[in-house]
Amino acid sequence: MRVHVIGAGPVGLLLTALLQSMDGFSVHLYEKRREYTRTRMVQLAPYLMADSVESYRADDIDGDSVEAIFDPAELEQGLAFRQSIPADLSTLLQGWTHGFCPLNSIEQSLSALIDGRGHGVERTEAVVTAEDAIALLEPGEVLIDSTGSRSLLRDHLVPGPSAVEEGANTVTVRLEYALVITFLYGQPYDCNESCKYYKNIENAHYKFIPMVHRTHYDGNVSHVTGIVNISAEEFEAMPSRSDGEWLRSNFPAVAQSMDRFIEKVKEETHGEILGDLEVVRIPLDLYRARNATNRQWLAEARSEHPLSTSAVFLAGDSAIGSPYFQSISLGLECVMFLAGLIAQRDLPLREMLDRYELYIYKQWLRVYMRSKMIKHNKDLFESVDNPVALLEKLHIY
Numbered sequence: 001m002r003v004h005v006i007g008a009g010p011v012g013l014l015l016t017a018l019l020q021s022m023d024g025f026s027v028h029l030y031e032k033r034r035e036y037t038r039t040r041m042v043q044l045a046p047y048l049m050a051d052s053v054e055s056y057r058a059d060d061i062d063g064d065s066v067e068a069i070f071d072p073a074e075l076e077q078g079l080a081f082r083q084s085i086p087a088d089l090s091t092l093l094q095g096w097t098h099g100f101c102p103l104n105s106i107e108q109s110l111s112a113l114i115d116g117r118g119h120g121v122e123r124t125e126a127v128v129t130a131e132d133a134i135a136l137l138e139p140g141e142v143l144i145d146s147t148g149s150r151s152l153l154r155d156h157l158v159p160g161p162s163a164v165e166e167g168a169n170t171v172t173v174r175l176e177y178a179l180v181i182t183f184l185y186g187q188p189y190d191c192n193e194s195c196k197y198y199k200n201i202e203n204a205h206y207k208f209i210p211m212v213h214r215t216h217y218d219g220n221v222s223h224v225t226g227i228v229n230i231s232a233e234e235f236e237a238m239p240s241r242s243d244g245e246w247l248r249s250n251f252p253a254v255a256q257s258m259d260r261f262i263e264k265v266k267e268e269t270h271g272e273i274l275g276d277l278e279v280v281r282i283p284l285d286l287y288r289a290r291n292a293t294n295r296q297w298l299a300e301a302r303s304e305h306p307l308s309t310s311a312v313f314l315a316g317d318s319a320i321g322s323p324y325f326q327s328i329s330l331g332l333e334c335v336m337f338l339a340g341l342i343a344q345r346d347l348p349l350r351e352m353l354d355r356y357e358l359y360i361y362k363q364w365l366r367v368y369m370r371s372k373m374i375k376h377n378k379d380l381f382e383s384v385d386n387p388v389a390l391l392e393k394l395h396i397y
């Protein structure tokens, strides 16, 4: 079976590596970037490589949601698939779930693994357009769009007479605007909810909130990533990337809160910041594709169109995007499911598409509830010393 994977970010690469290790697939991987140079650090959720339902559900925030949303048999199937991942790949995945690691290493290692295996994958370096992608498809072939948040085909998955309407196939919930501030610290440092509270006690506004599990002690260096909530106006007035010096000159109140937090970390652990602060401003959006496959095209049976005679799946940030550092794990888990589905060669096409849609919807429910809970907790935290403001945010029936 010929499978086209468009976009060789972490999700497209993992899917390619999974299909490459299965019999009977010829994978064509397309990527526009010439080399991997991203600088951000990410952490993969431990549930990705869980070996039991209990460890899969160990997450404090969504353990119960997992039980409510997924059937036990589904969870067991997911775990069985993980066990079947070849050792070269599962060793990499295991390593990435132990702490912070550079996204660049994930992409380079997966890419090198695919090339090193030396069979079953053809690679093309090119910017693929939506028209190119659709034209590639021969009847019966599979195409996976893993081109990230600005998905190539998301808007093309719903048939219609008129021109493609941008965003028509996307549900978006904007949770907040934030600065993501990352730095290296020359001592071991970790942070729980008490630490977040006491280190922010003088910060009435712009509380600096390091993410749970967002610090990773790596030899003598801790990687610290925190979020500071900002207004829509402040977001508009900032460049997409800046550093500590720029922030201190242009948004001193935000910088003071951050610096107060860092000073308290230093008092406690007697270390120093290594290098500069990296500041990225992002809207924290939660979104999903209403249709993560081309099943509506198949239902219309317009036999002349390539989208009516083949299977198209959105994967990773193409299908679902979420803030609070969950997205990459979600994308990688979804392609584990997708690879398992495509491997069932006797599964009728419609059923394959329906099962993927249902799975993506369940993952959406899970990440939607988790993200809303995190946002709610963050809102309460902002008002924790002001009982009136706090009570206004509580809805107790």
Ligand SMILES: Cc1cc2nc3c(=O)[nH]c(=O)nc-3n(C[C@H](O)[C@H](O)[C@H](O)COP(=O)(O)OP(=O)(O)OC[C@H]3O[C@@H](n4cnc5c(N)ncnc54)[C@H](O)[C@@H]3O)c2cc1C
Binding pocket: 006, 007, 008, 009, 010, 011, 012, 030, 031, 032, 033, 040, 041, 042, 043, 103, 126, 127, 128, 129, 146, 147, 148, 149, 152, 180, 280, 282, 315, 316, 317, 318, 324, 325, 326, 327, 328, 329, 331
């Ligand atoms: C500042 C920041 C920090 C983050 N930190 C975390 C974190 O800690 N934890 C976490 O889980 N997530 C984090 N994320 C999100 C995470 O990086 C994404 O969820 C993840 O990269 C999505 O992987 P993907 O493969 O689906 O898409 P992408 O990584 O976006 O990859 C898409 C690939 O497709 C290629 N492509 C796109 N269009 C075309 C085209 N037309 N033709 C050919 N190729 C194309 C791109 O070049 C790219 O290689 C962070 C994001 C940001 C911005």
